[in-house]
Amino acid sequence: MQLLAVNYHYIRDVNPSKGIYSRSIDEMAFQLDKLGQYYDFISQEELLKIVRSKKYPKGNYCVITFDDNLKEQMKAYEYLEKNSIPAIFFSTTLPYLAKDAHDVHKLHHIYTSYSDNDIAEYLEKKFKFYDFQYNTDDLEEEYRYDTDLKKKIKFFLNFILPEKDRRQVVNSLFNDTTVSSHSFIKNLYMGKDDLRLLANNNLLGTHTHTHLPLATLAERMIKDEIGISLDFLSKLTGKPIKAISYPFGGPGAVNNMVSDVAKEMGLVLGFTMNRGMNIDSDFENSLLLKRVDTNDAPGGKLESLVYCP
Structure with a gap:
C-alpha cells in the first residue's frame, strides 16, 4: 500500500x-x-x-x-x-x-499588512532578532516556500519566542492593522454547524x-x-x-x-x-x-x- x-x-x-x-x-x-x-x-x-x-x-x-x-x-x-x-x-x-483567533492566523494577516523588513526591525528592537543563529535545514524544512528573511521571521515567532512575548508582538502588530478582531474571527473560521456537518x-x-x-x-x-x-x-x-x-x-x-x-x-x-x-x-x-x-x-x-x- x-x-x-x-x-x-x-x-x-x-x-x-x-x-x-x-x-x-x-x-x-x-x-x-x-x-x-x-x-x-x-x-x-x-x-x-x-x-x-x-x-x-x-x-x-x-x-x-x-x-x-x-x-x-x-x-x-x-x-x-x-x-x-x-x-x-x-x-x-x-x-x-475563547472567541479568539490563533496567533498563526493573525500573523498571516500581519504578513500581508507589513513588509518583512518592518517586522524584522520591530523584532530587532525588542529581542535582538538579528543576533539569533538559525539552522538553515530547520528553516527549509518548515518554510521552504518563503524568502530567507521571511523564513527567519516565521521561525523566530513560532518556535523561538516564549508564548507570552509572541502574543504581545502579535497582538500589538495585529491591533495596528485596519481589521477588527470580531470581524476577523467571524469571517475566518467555520461555524459550529459546519463542524457538525463534517462530523456527521x-x-x-x-x-x-x-x-x-x-x-x-x-x-x-x-x-x-x-x-x-x-x-x-x-x-x-x-x-x-x-x-x-x-x-x-x-x-x-x-x-x-x-x-x-x-x-x-x-x-x-x-x-x-x-x-x-x-x-x-x-x-x-x-x-x-x-x-x-x-x-x-x-x-x-x-x-x-x-x-x-
Missing part, C-alpha cells in the same frame, strides 16, 4: 502578494483531477479500518486533508461532496471556546486547541492541547474524534512523545508535515504519517513529479 496525504489551507480566488498562499477552487479541482489519474481517494473511515485490521491493500491511495477550520474550506467541501471525493478537515477549538459525514479531526508546536511543550501541556479539543469536538458533534493533524507538523513540532500522548488519548491517525509517501511500514506508527503540501503534490504549483507513482 502506498498512501499520499495532501494538505490544503486557504481556499480563495484572491491570492495576496505575501503572507497567505492559497489555492482557488479551480486550482484544487485541477489538482484533484491530476491526483485521480494516479491514486484512488480514500476516506478517514477506510483508513481507520485498515490501521485497526493491519491489512494493507495493494494499490496507490490518496487522502485529502484541510487544516485550520477555515470557513472558506466549506467551498472545498461542497466541491468534494459533489464529486464523491472524501477528505478530512482538522479543526482547532480556541476560536469557539465522518470528515472531522482535531488540530489541537490553540495551534502550538506540540514538541516544544511539556507533556502535561500536550495532553491539555489535545484533550481540550477532543472534549469540545466530541461533545459538540456527538461523534468520537480519531484523527489529528499536528500544528506546523515538521520535526520541530512533532516527536515520539507527541505521538505517544496522542495514542494515549485514543487517537488512531496522526498526520505530520514530514514530507514523503507512506508505505506499509509507516503504519506501524499510524500517528506519525507523512504528508505533503498541495504545492508539492501532482498538479500543484511546483508541477512536481516526485509523487507520481
